[in-house]
Amino acid sequence: MPVKRTEKTRMPAREARVRARDFQEVNRGYTTFHAAFEAERCLRCQEPICVDGCPVKIPIPDFIHAVAIGDMAGAAKILRTSNPLPAICGRVCPQEIQCESECSMVKRCESVAIGHLERFVADWERTRPLAVMAATTRKEKIAVIGAGPSGLVCAGELARLGYPVTIYEALHAPGGVLRYGIPEFRLPKAVLDWEIGVLKATGVEIVCNVIIGKTLALDELLDKHGYAAVFIGTGAGLPQFLGIPGENLNGVMSANEFLTRINLMRAYEFPEADTPVRVSKRVAVIGAGNTAMDAVRTALRMGADEASIVYRRSEKEMGARVEEYHHALEEGVKFHWLTNPLEVVGNAEGWVTGLRCQRMKLGEPDASGRARPIPIVGSELLLPVDNVILAIGTTPNPLLTRTTAGLLTNKKGCLVADEQTGQTPKARVFAGGDAVTGAATVILAAGAGKRAAQAIHDALAPRR
Amino acid sequence: MPRILETRRLTPVTKYFRIDAPLIAASAQPGQFVILRVREGGERIPITIADYDRDAGSITIVVQEVGATTKRVCALEAGEEILDVAGPLGSKVEVPPGGHVCGVGGGFGAAALLCLMRELTVRGDRTTAILGARNRDLLILVDEVRPLCRNVELCTDDGSAGFKGFVTQRLAQMIRGEGPGRPDHVIAIGPMAMMRAVAETTREAKINTLVSMDPLMVDGTGMCGGCRVTVGGRAQFACVDGPCFDAHQVDFEEAMRRNKQYAREERQAADRLACAAAGE
Missing domain, CATH: 3.50.50.60 (FAD/NAD(P)-binding domain)
Structure with missing residues (x-):
């Protein structure tokens, strides 16, 4: 029986006076000892409601148990099958209002530090050789617009399901808000580059400097370039x-x-x-x-x-x-x-x-x-x-919607799409993330990208 | 990476580039621009699309050396590649059809008149281009513009070619009925001071006038808001709402002040590049 500890294992951080003058990451990350110590606090609830608090439904107690018994490879595998961006989400998710707020421990003491553990496992994985996990088994090409959180996750999921996927990115480097918005001291570019490298290793192609709606019309992707479906993950980049x-x-x-x-x-x-x-x-x-x-x-x-x-x-x-x-x-x-x-x-x-x-x-x-x-x-x-x-908020960029017939926006400029599937009123076009919800979080965008990937798969390969 | 197909020095500080960019060539419209980057760690700079050849899959740009990045661009030659070229960005120029359209190109602004004048002439508008520079050696693309429009008016400050005086003086004469006559629409492209002067020239005559604004930009896709221009009292993003705006509504004073925000850093970068070049 694990010893009852009421407080989270603290995340080691660099000294405030020093770090406030440089761009190196603030949090140092758990050591193996910290991680095992914290993982033991998990009660492994029969009905883990923490999972309900997670937009991508990571089987949280399972990966934490794997950490507790020292099976890092197992923990990494569990994480990666449900979240294609664990090293990022472990750093930038607002866990306190998601998984950790649902943790059974919260009623009596501090929750398990789920986010810190996720980061620990993902960082461990980064020290290992890259395991390529997907092979192209399907012939339908999918285009993803925008290499931000929702687009990267959607592309990763589709690649895992065997689809050839191309992401079109307007800027000269992929990542969206993860690259232009979140600073190095909170999300090192090396972590982002590694996660993008994993996606590329699974077969995702990323084409930069192409602005869909300007360089190429969305309809051209469908009609001329032979894409079976398009996912729009253009985010909410227009500053107010x-x-x-x-x-x-x-x-x-x-x-x-x-x-x-x-x-x-x-x-x-x-x-x-x-x-x-x-x-x-x-x-x-x-x-x-x-x-x-x-x-x-x-x-x-x-x-x-x-x-x-x-x-x-x-x-x-x-x-x-x-x-x-x-x-x-x-x-x-x-x-x-x-x-x-x-x-x-x-x-x-x-x-x-x-x-x-x-x-x-x-x-x-x-x-x-x-x-x-x-x-x-x-x-x-x-x-x-x-x-x-x-820094008073951003709204979706009108660039694509202004130039594409058949898409609808609400009065806030957000794309209209089915909450569950991401299907827009336009056939074969799906959308998710901030472009649909307005400015929200990385993980909500990731969740939407993941659900849309499944919906695209369901539409192209109906389950019998 | 897009390859440079052809280059030509137009003046000691301006250079003509034809670039292999089939996707951009296929969708470009007059008034739009591309964002370039020429090296890792380099700036993203907006450059107006001067012309496009949809069949050849190429676009034409004219770059004037004003700072470190444009100097780096102008050091490139045919056969070399440009690190990043993204576009076409911005909205196309909208001019009601059927009138007498006068395009005013000051300095290297003449380049942007190429595709614009051709499109307008082809659709049947009566077109006049006024090209202006300090002297005849600095006038650019005269032979290229000439076949694309009905009339071409040259202006030089020293009178070494065409009319002796500013483009705005020639424009004022036209408004009074001289030469090709009063235009129904004016589109001015060039230095901010010249565009402001054109706006003042046509304001009283109530001639519909557009100017192509060239503010500081970072992404060029609406994301940073650095390119905001006050038009009719409202902030507009030149990269998505423009770059062409109603000249009589633009707050030029503010636009000129905002364009100087990084003057100190721009000088620093240019000096540094010059030192590096001298050290070689």
């Missing part, structure tokens, strides 16, 4: 702006621009790399989701003296993962809660000098279920800052 005065001053940018310059274009290596980014002494990031945390922590690493979050609601309504918030606090990020930006203020040359804000209080819940922020009269304040980064 607040529409407040001063938003186009020099020094104001979307978090997408800021992170893309750094993550995809390697602006931190300027002038060795050619794309610059201007980070000044005092940086304000508007918003409090994961992208906001990524941006504000990146600003510190780019040399900002002071990096702060400005959010119109409170800590409780914040959208970021708990771990990201804690890491940000440890690294010295300042938080202006209940503070609503009204105007970006600039100097005569058109550069940002400050952010005029208003204090808020919380009222009744609004349509999103979160408490509605209400302005406090006469509470205006000016935050002296030289950079303003907007």
Whole structure:
């Protein structure tokens, strides 16, 4: 009988003072000892409801049991058959609101650290020679649009089912938000490259620099290039702006621009790399989701003296993962809660000098279920800052829908698709991930990609 | 990787490239652009598609050396490959048919008139191109543009070719009925200051005028918002909503200020490249 331990085995992390000034990964990962110790905490419930909390339905107790008995290869196999991106999901999933929130232990103490264990197993797998697992057994070609989380997972699943799959990616490198959005200190590019390498080894072809809807029409894929089905995983990449005065001053940018310059274009290596980014002494990031945390922590690493979050609601309504918030606090990020930006203020040359804000209080819940922020009269304040980064959300890119007949979008610009199968109103066209849901998480996109792959398989090879 | 089929120096700082890019050639429309990258760690830069040959599967671009990346592009020769070419991006130029269309090409902006003037002439519009430069040696693609439109008006600051003066002065004369006469539509492509001057020239005459904006861009697909331009008081993304906008609605002052955001870094990169070249 394992000893009852009420707390998770802590994830070893690099010292905040040191890590806040470089781009190396914050979390060090469990050692074999940590992993075995933590795996023993799992109660191996008869009806493991943690699995219900997982969008890709990883048989969680099974892989954890394999870790507990030291069968890493077995654990890796279990993970990989249900989640084609375990090294990524183990790092970036909000486990605390998914699998870990359903863990039976939560009622009495801390849940099992499922995410940390997933990462441990996936990292172990990365040290092993690559095992090629799929062979092309089917003749129907499938095209996937977008090499982000949903597209990669959909392609991986289809390859596993024996289909020849081609992913078309608009940018010059695959990964989508995993490459341009999530910073190195949270998801090292080596991990992403390894996962993409696994997909390629299973036969997935990735073609970069092709923008479906521009370079090639979606209908051309179906009619001219002979694809039997298409999966759209174009994500939600269009940044939103607040529409407040001063938003186009020099020094104001979307978090997408800021992170893309750094993550995809390697602006931190300027002038060795050619794309610059201007980070000044005092940086304000508007918003409090994961992208906001990524941006504000990146600003510190780019040399900002002071990096702060400005959010119109409170800590409780914040959208970021708990771990990201804690890491940000440890690294010295300042938080202006209940503070609503009204105007970006600039100097005569058109550069940002400050952010005029208003204090808020919380009222009744609004349509999103979160408490509605209400302005406090006469509470205006000016935050002296030289950079303003907007991380207030993204919407699906209209590029493909504008140029493709037969697809439908809702009023938020999201593609209409069946929640279970991803089938769009257009025959042989499926969709999933942020393009359908609006900006959500990597794992929800992965789940949608996986379900769509199964639906495509069901449509092409009906089960008798 | 797309191979360069042909290159030609047009002026000491501009170079013509024909590139093997069948997919882009098949779908390109006037007004659209491509994003190029020439080396690992390199910038993504937007370049207007000057022309395309759907049968040959090639596109034409003209690159002006303004910074480190464009200098690197201009160092490439026929037979070499370009690391990344993505496109066609942006929306095509929309001009109502049947009128007298005047394309104004300032400096290397003349290049973008190639496919535009041809398409408009072929569909039956009356077309005039005004090509302008400081002197006759800096005028580019005159022989190429000439067969593509009804009239070609040359302007040089020093009078060494055609009309002596700015393109806007010649345009003003046309609006008053001189030469090919008053245009119904004007499309200006070139340096921001010239496009702003064209907008001012046609504003009072209420001539429908489009300008092809060239803001800083990172991805070129709508993802970064760095290319936002204020048009009629609203922020528009040049990469997806443009790059052509109603000239009379564009906030040029803001656009010019935003384009200088990275001037310091651009100089630094150019100096560094020059030093590296000198060291060889």
